[in-house]
Amino acid sequence: MSSYVLENETLIITIQSKGAELCSIKDKGSEQEYLWNGDEKYWKRSSPILFPAVGSCKGKKYVYDGKTYTLSQHGFARDMEFSLIKKEENEIWFGLHSDEKTLEQYPFVFQLEIGYRLVANKIKVMWKVKNKDRKTMYFSIGGHPAFLCPLREGEKQSDYYIGFDCDEKVEYSLVNEDGLLAYDGNILPLEDGKFKITEDLFDKDALVIENYQAHQVSLLTSEKEPYVTVDFFAPLFGIWSPAKKNAPFICIEPWYGRCDRYDFDGTLEEREWGNKLEVGGQFDAEYTITIE
Secondary structure (H helix, E strand, C coil), rough: EEEEECCCCEEEEEEEECCCCCEEEECCCCCECEEECCCCCCCCCCCCCEECCCCCHHHHEECCCCEEECCCCCCHHHEEEEEEEECCCCCCEEEECCCHHHHHHHCCCCEEEEEEEECCCHHHEEEEEEEEECEEECCCCCCCCCEEEECCCCCCHHHHHEECCCCEEEEEECCCCCCCCEEEEEEEEEECEEECCCCCCCCCCCEEEECCCCCEEEEEEECCCCCCCCEEEECEEEEEEECCCCEEEEEEEEECCCCCCCCCCCCCCHHCCCEEEECCEEEEEEEEECCC
């Protein structure tokens, strides 16, 4: 595993080749860190790439072309070594190709490319999925960046706020003990687009927010000042911190796909919010992290 650094006049970021994972975002002037450091006490990751699944398949299995495959939660890309495609002053790209090991879990020949670009106080995270197979490919992909919250010592997470680019409410679903979508119709009430974080917000795991309800989510200090904002065009997203651990970070997760429902009984092609890529096709998506 290798680590690579990009920096400009504002930010310094570090990316590791394992999982092509962003593992540090620092303000160049103050040296303030914004990303969780991956301490296993709470969670051993910082910003994994979720591919070719987001969340869990029912029973950690799925059916494609009459055959049953086993796939772990969030897929395998986050644990694989990516190759360096190119590195420039403010941009870097990594690549992952299917191999014999991935084909045992996921029967498609693919190329996954992950890019990071620094522009002033912004980090653009870019994904390319390429179908190199001779058949239609089905997949999900998502981000999982974990941002420090609270940002300063002596403060509590419940002093902070989550901000959305919508005004009155956000409707969300929850997962059951198997990590499957089970509880719909929950409401997060907003005041001027903000929700004051409660100590029990993540007691039931992730908040799953579907149907393009928001495209911008921020973490705000106790003074209601945003310090990190995630912009995305994804149809759904998750907000998560480890359940009942009082972990000092919150993940804002743009998703193109999600876990199965508890009663799902379909095939890979029928998974909700999944993506379809024809032979020779390419899927492009991105999201942006802004350090305020």
